[in-house]
Amino acid sequence: MGTITTSDFTKNTFIEFKGEPYQIVEFQHVNPGKGSAFVRTRLKSLKTGKVQEFTYKSGESVTEVPVMTREMQFLYKEGNTYMFMDNQSYEQFAIPAAMLGNYVDYLKLNDVYQVLVNEDQAVGLRFPKKVRLKVTEATEGAKGNTVSGATKTVIVETGAVVTVPLFVKEGEMIAIDPETGTYLERA
């Protein structure tokens, strides 16, 4: 296992923390009043999906956890578990909802996703910055309402509710940031 320092941190770095594998989901540099710099991180456990904070000294060494990316098809959902299959080996992998976070709202059946695998366990998805989904239900924007910033909510094909500008119509494709669930553009 490789050793990295805090300057190598990215949002998708996987590291060992207190002997367990974690994903860095957020990190920020902090300079307390006196003394040197620190890096505040939010770490998601690859075992439980629980998120916790830890602040490292800037430049501190940590052990990187090897995580592979494998293409897999989303098969079905059972309770809080999401089943994926590697179309090459036909191996199936279960990912608990807690590991998928907000992404669960934008998963499409039968679509192929980049699944993160650590020691034969699927631990999450590498989601794109944008997902393109079809609007399946939308009301007409109120006529004559051209107030800048006016919005409405629509439902997309995965069932998620998205806040969009008034001009978005039923049947159109829109791009959404799966991390925050915000509308990005018409796609």
Added chain:
Amino acid sequence: MVVYPVPSGSYRRNFGDYLSCVRRPRIRTKEILSQAKPMKTWQKLHDHPELWERYFIREKVIRSIRSFFEKENFHEIETPILIPHPPAESYLDVFETTLLDRTRRPTPAYLSTSPEVPLKKLMVAGLGNCYAITKSFRNTETQSATHNPEFTILEWYRVGADYFDIMKDCERLLRLLAPSITYQGHKVDLVAPWERITVAEAFQIYAHVDFDEFFEHAPQIAKKKGYAVEKKTTWEEIYNQIFLNEIGPYIGQGRPTIVYEFPSVMAALAKKKASDPRFAERFEFYIAGLELGDAYSELTDPVEQEERFKKESTELKRLGKTTYDYDHDFIEALKVGLPACAGIAVGVDRLVMLLADVTNIADVLFFPTGEGFDII
């Protein structure tokens, strides 16, 4: 007149369409903006006028600060931003620039990191109680939710006062801004008295560390807690790591917390506590885990001040950082005599963050540095 953004990329090719957006501005503009890369703040404001309210909190805060100090008979001082000597604080990265004379002969110059030294020189000259609201600059402080390399700082100094008097000032000033706030879903009551705990008490209560022992055995204590400790790890780093992990996030909930009596090594310009010189008369106050202000009873002894500057300089060299000559003029001023006084630096942007209920400093700045320089 409303100015519409000239869109980039594919849109520019179709100028006819651009003209039509002038005739039908609202919807078209929105579509153009939705195609753009991350929106600039001015674009967001154009698109969502309801956001203005959040940004106008800043002017309300600044007006309240000025009216508070006017009633207290403090002078407001404009201090220089372009300065000949950076501060002797080893951890700060300063912006360096060059001052040219008419023959273009260069002299090194720096952007101020705090208005402290100029205010103190004027207090030596007899100014009395005073304050400054000014821009300060600290380099490398990018990619942080609570720092912007260019920020607005408020400092005030009270003559004949000590750090306990400044604590009272803080309570009264914040009370003037709001009796209570709701920050990230949690109510914080700003009415005095605030919680007051010493650094040693905070370590005991939150981190279960005996501070007398911590002075002697910090590396062993940190190792036992599971922190990485190497040969080059300093006492201060260990102190900060424990504070940031085990204390900072938990204080200032429900009401503000004043943490006072810092270890002397961490207070370059503060007076040491007479009864226990291991500690200095310094405090910080926290609201909802956010550090807002840093205060001390000011060190007035020129000999000790010069010694500490030299020590900081040695520390800089040890860290392999650029060293600068300290401000000899400031030592001269201290020799003439700085009256006993206490003062504080408060991050105005962070005050605005609290009142605006946002967790990122960029959300209360019209032109956050990261956005302008494209380094978000």
